[in-house]
Amino acid sequence: MTEATTAGLLAELATLEDPRVREVNAKHGDDHGVNLGGLRAIAKRLRTQHDLARELWRTDDSAARLLALLICRPKAFGRDELDAMLRGARTPKVQDWLVNYVVKKSPHAEELRRAWFHDPDPAVASAGWALTVERVAKKPDGLDLAGLLDQIEAEMKDAPERLQWAMNHCLAQIGIAHAVHRDRAMRIGERLQVLRDYPTPSGCTSPYAPAWITEMVRRQEG
Numbered sequence: 495m496t497e498a499t500t501a502g503l504l505a506e507l508a509t510l511e512d513p514r515v516r517e518v519n520a521k522h523g524d525d526h527g528v529n530l531g532g533l534r535a536i537a538k539r540l541r542t543q544h545d546l547a548r549e550l551w552r553t554d555d556s557a558a559r560l561l562a563l564l565i566c567r568p569k570a571f572g573r574d575e576l577d578a579m580l581r582g583a584r585t586p587k588v589q590d591w592l593v594n595y596v597v598k599k600s601p602h603a604e605e606l607r608r609a610w611f612h613d614p615d616p617a618v619a620s621a622g623w624a625l626t627v628e629r630v631a632k633k634p635d636g637l638d639l640a641g642l643l644d645q646i647e648a649e650m651k652d653a654p655e656r657l658q659w660a661m662n663h664c665l666a667q668i669g670i671a672h673a674v675h676r677d678r679a680m681r682i683g684e685r686l687q688v689l690r691d692y693p694t695p696s697g698c699t700s701p702y703a704p705a706w707i708t709e710m711v712r713r714q715e716g
Contacts, residue, residue, distance in 0.1 A: 500549045500558075506536065507557045524585045528557040537564035544570050556585055563591045568599035576602060577609070580621055586656060589617065593624050603628075616657040623660035630667045639668055639675055643682060651686045662688050662703055669707035676711070680704050 507528055516527025540546070540561075547566035550558040571579070576597055583589040597603055603625060610622030629637055642664060650661040662683075669679030683703030694700045699709050 524587045526556040540565050559588050563595050568596040573602040593621050616654040620657045620660040623664055627664050627667045631671050647682045666703045666706040670710045
């Protein structure tokens with residue numbers, strides 16, 4: 495794809511800019527105001543175009559990077575390329591989409607999970623924890639779930655926000671998916687009180703781990 499195509503897409507994304515969306519996103523650390531429904535419509539029109547995705551990523555524009563993650567071919571990225579992309583993903587939304595839409599589908603996912611899990615950069619470590627949540631839910635064999643609970647109990651309370659969220663998700667997922675560890679996961683959440691007072695819209699599940707576990711188990715058993 496030509497630079498003009500990339501430039502044209504940047505111009506099209508600019509037409510989706512909404513100051514109100516930007517204001518809300520800024521509160522969560524994101525630096526774009528693009529309507530994501532409109533962005534997804536562009537991605538649907540473009541379909542998979544991996545070379546174009548790489549060009550869009552190189553613009554360093556958050557909206558363009560989100561679009562890139564929707565039209566790329568996840569298995570075409572190398573391990574080191576994904577590592578560099580994560581470390582260059584400055585905002586939570588770009589990191590979240592990179593991990594969930596690309597890395598989880600990559601043959602390098604487990605290697606990167608292990609590499610990122612103990613990274614000194616909390617944003618990178620949070621990606622390692624997000625990939626661990628996926629393992630807890632779908633492929634727990636080989637994971638030390640009790641050890642994960644030990645680490646969460648010792649570190650989550652004082653962890654930086656993005657890392658704390660990922661660790662809390664892991665705590666909840668262990669409690670939801672593994673009945674043998676459920677009581678301990680509940681006790682850890684109750685003792686640490688992380689996200690207990692997080693404002694949760696009506697009809698949504700609270701991110702407070704004991705409430706989250708209780709609700710999801712109720713749905714599973716119902």
